[in-house]
Amino acid sequence: MTRRPVTSVDVARLAGVSQSAVSRAFSPEASISPAMRARVLEAAATLNYRPSRIPAIMLSGRSLMIGVIVGGLSNPFYASALEQVAVSLQASGFQVLLVHVDDALTLDAxxxxxxxxxVDAVITALAIGTRDTAEALSALNIPAICFNSRFVGRNISTITSNNRQSGAMAAKIMRECGVRFPVWLAGPARNAASRERRHGFFDALTDHALIDHALIDHALTSDTPSPHPILELQGNDTYESGFNAMRDLLDRNFRPDGLFCSNDLMACGAMDALRDHGGLACPKDVIVIGYDNIPQGAWHAYDLTTFDQRTEKLVDAAMDILNDAFRPGAKALSRKIVVAAALVVRRSTAKAPPQVR
Incomplete structure (x- = not known):
């Protein structure tokens, strides 16, 4: 038989005080004599009583709970971001309410x-998928902070990596390494960050190469190499999708010499396919660049050049927005903050050292 939870009535009876005295004893600013507070706390300890926060929530209208929306935790980047968010929130006196969704891209669900x-606010590493969702989120009338989302609105702020500039830097590295057949391995179509990285990469290469689908088709069907085709592969941010996309490309007898991946997990999968199905060595035959700087990317088997999103900076920016939103008299916030990613150079681009300026 399940025991009934201990209540403030039980504590009051054991301590020989009123129920309101128990409530005051657990309120630091309430008026109560030191002797009575000590008697109440002693009774509470005897009964293993923990006060409910519900009455305080009902009186103040504030729970100090922050809804943290998660999905796609198979990606170490999201797991690391979640840990840093939770630690920062608890250090600031907030409680974390974890909500998991199956869709690793959007918080619509x-x-x-x-x-x-x-909840008093929402923080999520998942992007807002549609304008309708953004409007519905605004209607909750609480601060919402998203990472790498393209939508902002009333009460909605977004903190992004400088995805487009990083894509341009990846193109610059490939030019310096003498890449002739660059390949872009994209994340899911709805992934706004992936699209921005693609734009930066393609735009920077367009300045130095004619992007012509006929040239790509020629490269895939002819033994005569075509100059500067940029081929796009589709993945879904997982290791398996990177492996399969590269394996399928190699089965079509196309040999890339440069690969930029929307995230590190796909890059690791693609590197394994290059070795196992193409007999290609990195960086001797193919240079590879990823994004996120997950721990696996530094493993000896990959030694992957990548862009570090600097999660601690993203989380610090989120906490600044949250603290500003809770200041007395604060109005609804809508901010867009860009945090510069840090290039981490490793062996996967060692054909030629990139000149970072």
């Missing part, structure tokens, strides 16, 4: 769940 809890 979490809206109904969010509406049923009295």
């Amino acid at each position: 979490a809206l109904n769940q969010l509406a049923s809890y009295r």
